[in-house]
Amino acid sequence: MPQKMNADLLELTRAKAARVLGHATALQVTVKGLPLAYNKDMQETQEPLFAAAETVISLLPLVIGWMKAVDFNFERMRKATETGFMNAFAAATYLVNRGVPFRLAHECVGKAVQLCLEKGNGCELADLPLENLRKLNPAFDQDFYSCLSVSAVLAIHDVPGGTAPARVKQAIHEAKQKLSSLREVVHAHA
Numbered sequence: 001m002p003q004k005m006n007a008d009l010l011e012l013t014r015a016k017a018a019r020v021l022g023h024a025t026a027l028q029v030t031v032k033g034l035p036l037a038y039n040k041d042m043q044e045t046q047e048p049l050f051a052a053a054e055t056v057i058s059l060l061p062l063v064i065g066w067m068k069a070v071d072f073n074f075e076r077m078r079k080a081t082e083t084g085f086m087n088a089f090a091a092a093t094y095l096v097n098r099g100v101p102f103r104l105a106h107e108c109v110g111k112a113v114q115l116c117l118e119k120g121n122g123c124e125l126a127d128l129p130l131e132n133l134r135k136l137n138p139a140f141d142q143d144f145y146s147c148l149s150v151s152a153v154l155a156i157h158d159v160p161g162g163t164a165p166a167r168v169k170q171a172i173h174e175a176k177q178k179l180s181s182l183r184e185v186v187h188a189h190a
Helices: 008-031 040-069 074-081 088-097 102-119 130-136 142-148 150-155 165-189
Strands: none
Touching: 008 040, 074 150, 088 102, 088 142, 088 150, 102 130, 130 142, 142 150
């Protein structure tokens, strides 16, 4: 149906990625434990290898075309990140940083979310008055609201592979280095 806005290509690409990973697993299991010489087992490596390569080669032009044509609505995306209690972990982390054990912080934030749901009308953690929060735990203070922003939520995940801006920049840099190395290998064999 042309009026639908489903990302069919991306959903199918995600499913195809699972198939490619399945082929990679089949290859790994086939070659594990083989001695150094040629074995008949190796005949079974051709089908998953060629199937995986064919799948990736057929998807690349489609995904590249999609990336060139896609138009992201960044404002809508930003607003979506501010709803649905996506900042609940950041709220719990705030309490932990103020000396509350995580188990208690988690429970407290759960109660705050429940309070929002009871209030209805799209109430979010940032909408709760400080006095309501302090009834749940006296560790809440005025600076709590600043930890709920999207940038603050992203920044608390400062671990390898995390969403903190420095980690994202690092991952992009590493990906560019890998891509450059792969290009060198391809050009050396071309």
